[in-house]
Amino acid sequence: MPGNEPRRHPPKVLHSVDSPAYWQQARVLVVDDHATYRxxxxxxxxxxxxxxxxxxxxxxxxxALASRHFDLVISDCRMPVMDGYAMTREWRRRERITGKPGIPIIAMTGRLGLEEVQRCLGCGMDGWLVKPIGLWQLRELLTEWLAPAPMHAAQVRVQPARRRREQLPSRASLTATFGSWAVVETMLASLAREAREDLAMLVQARISGDAVLTSQRLHRLAGSVAFLGATRLEQHAAVLIDRVQASGVEVNRQALELFHREVERYLLRLHKL
Structure with missing residues (x-):
């Protein structure tokens, strides 16, 4: 669950692929409130x-950064407690005070519009990794940012946003993206579990009329539905967040109930893959 202590060793689900030898000495910190993405x-x-x-x-x-060495940070932008923007801004402040060399911090985001680019640059992030994230996309990122020091680029490297997909991909395309069907099954199971927990909390937030909690759960569900690529549901969630924050829960109750049903149908489609 979000908020647990850092984990060093996720389940072994794939065979290793060829990588530069110096990567074996590198350490990466992954920050995300979604257990599925972690x-x-x-x-x-x-x-x-x-x-x-x-x-x-x-x-x-x-x-973690204050107590251990890392060569790269990959962080979600929007999280509870402290988001990726605030984390990056604070860490850059500490680097300036101590005079330590900057650690590359890469944003992990479901969308890359002008506002997101401006916020990432403004807080001191170095680049972007656009969800959904596959093996070869991540390998390209590491090739850039885990290169020996003299080879590091002096400019911001932006991972291009992908065209929005409206249909779920096939088993074959998911296997090609994530490396094996065993990985995909593990990810989908975690995704469904988290999404159903968030749906249950969304129901409680609707009943209590808690606009803050409703917005938080909508944001987490937007991350869940974007796991396999952006969908209309993700856009729907973004609109609902704005509406709930502007006018409250009661006015948007029917729209929230419709969104709940749409997410349930989405999860059912994932289960049938």
């Missing part, structure tokens, strides 16, 4: 032969 990126890093830890919010990430 499991995914951690598993892919293990396949690539890269040591890593994971944690569930920016505050935990700062604690």
């Amino acid at each position: 499991l995914l990126v951690g598993s892919l890093l293990q396949v690539l032969g890269v040591s890593h830890e994971t944690c569930g919010d920016g505050r935990m990430a700062l604690q």
Whole structure:
């Protein structure tokens, strides 16, 4: 669950692939409030032969960074407790005070619009990794940012946003993206479990009329439905968050109930893959 202590060794689900020898000495910190994304990126890093830890919010990430060495940070932007923007801004402040060299911090985001780019640059992030994240996409990122020091690029490297997909991919395309069907099954099981927990909390938030909790759970569900690529559901969640924050829960009750049913249908389709 989000907020647990950093994990060093996710389940072994893939065979290793060829990677540069110097990656074996590198350490990566993965920060995301979704356990599914932590499991995914951690598993892919293990396949690539890269040591890593994971944690569930920016505050935990700062604690890890202060006590252990990392060569790269991959962080979600929007998280409870402390988001990726605030975490990066605070860590850059500490680097300036201590005079330590900057650790590359890469945003992990479901969308890459002008606002997201401006916020990432403004807080001191170095680049972007656009969900959904596959093995070869992550390998390209590591090739750039885990290169020996003299080879590091002096400019921000932006991972291009992908075209939005409206249909779920096939078993074959998911296997090609994530490396094996065993990985996909593990990810889908974790995704469904987290999404159903968030749906249950969303029901409680609707009953109590808690706009803050409703917005938080909508954001987490948006991350869940974007796991395999952006969908109309993700856009629907973003609109609902704005509406709930502007006018409250009661006014949007019917729209929230409709969104709940749509997510249930989405999860059923994933189960049938």
